Amino acid sequence: xxxxxxxxxxxxxxxxxxxxxxxxxxxxxxxxxxxxxxxxxxxxxxxxxxxxxxxxxxxxxxxxxxxxxxxxxxxxxxxxxxxxxxxxxxxxxxxxxxxxxxxxxxxxxxxxxxxxxxxxxxxxxxxxxxxxxxxxxxxxxxxxxxxxxxxxxxxxxxxxxxxxxxxxxxxxxxxxxxxxxxxxxxxxxxxxxxxxx
Numbered sequence: 216x217x218x219x220x221x222x223x224x225x226x227x228x229x230x231x232x233x234x235x236x237x238x239x240x241x242x243x244x245x246x247x248x249x250x251x252x253x254x255x256x257x258x259x260x261x262x263x264x265x266x267x268x269x270x271x272x273x274x275x276x277x278x279x280x281x282x283x284x285x286x287x288x289x290x291x292x293x294x295x296x297x298x299x300x301x302x303x304x305x306x307x308x309x310x311x312x313x314x315x316x317x318x319x320x321x322x323x324x325x326x327x328x329x330x331x332x333x334x335x336x337x338x339x340x341x342x343x344x345x346x347x348x349x350x351x352x353x354x355x356x357x358x359x360x361x362x363x364x365x366x367x368x369x370x371x372x373x374x375x376x377x378x379x380x381x382x383x384x385x386x387x388x389x390x391x392x393x394x395x396x397x398x399x400x401x402x403x404x405x406x407x408x409x410x411x412x
Contacts, residue, residue: 385405
């Protein structure tokens with residue numbers, strides 16, 4: 216039976232070089248945090264999410280592509296730098312383990328533009344401020360005080376420096392299929408930034 220909705224999000228893909236380095240860091244952290252209940256994100260699934268849409272009706276995909284293309288084509292390509300380990304809400308009470316992304320104002324402008332245009336289509340705006348990052352893993356609610364301490368200790372001993380920079384030429388629309396083995400992401404559409412159009 217054909218599905219009438221697709222679970223979708225808008226994101227920036229990462230270069231192979233950065234994915235390779237993220238894979239090394241993820242493996243290293245998993246070794247250091249053996250036994251700690253963390254759901255690690257497969258590196259192949261890592262990307263910089265700009266907007267999570269949730270279930271989008273197939274009929275709305277074309278409108279979404281048009282709006283995305285129009286918004287993105289008004290912005291110039293830019294470079295993002297990847298590096299440094301962090302956690303939400305903070306290092307003492309980590310719930311999400313992430314790698315930081317530094318980017319020029321153009322990234323925030325693109326994200327804000329997409330957020331604003333899609334709010335007009337009925338996709339609710341994100342209440343939290345945009346904080347560009349790559350999620351490495353999510354700490355399970357069942358984690359004990361000792362588990363959290365183990366994560367804090369790993370953070371204090373394991374430093375992640377600059378991993379590399381990548382030039383962003385497109386913003387992509389993905390669909391997410393939830394499989395028993397985890398989510399499978401497929402790029403549905405690439406919107407080119409101004410100079411790359």
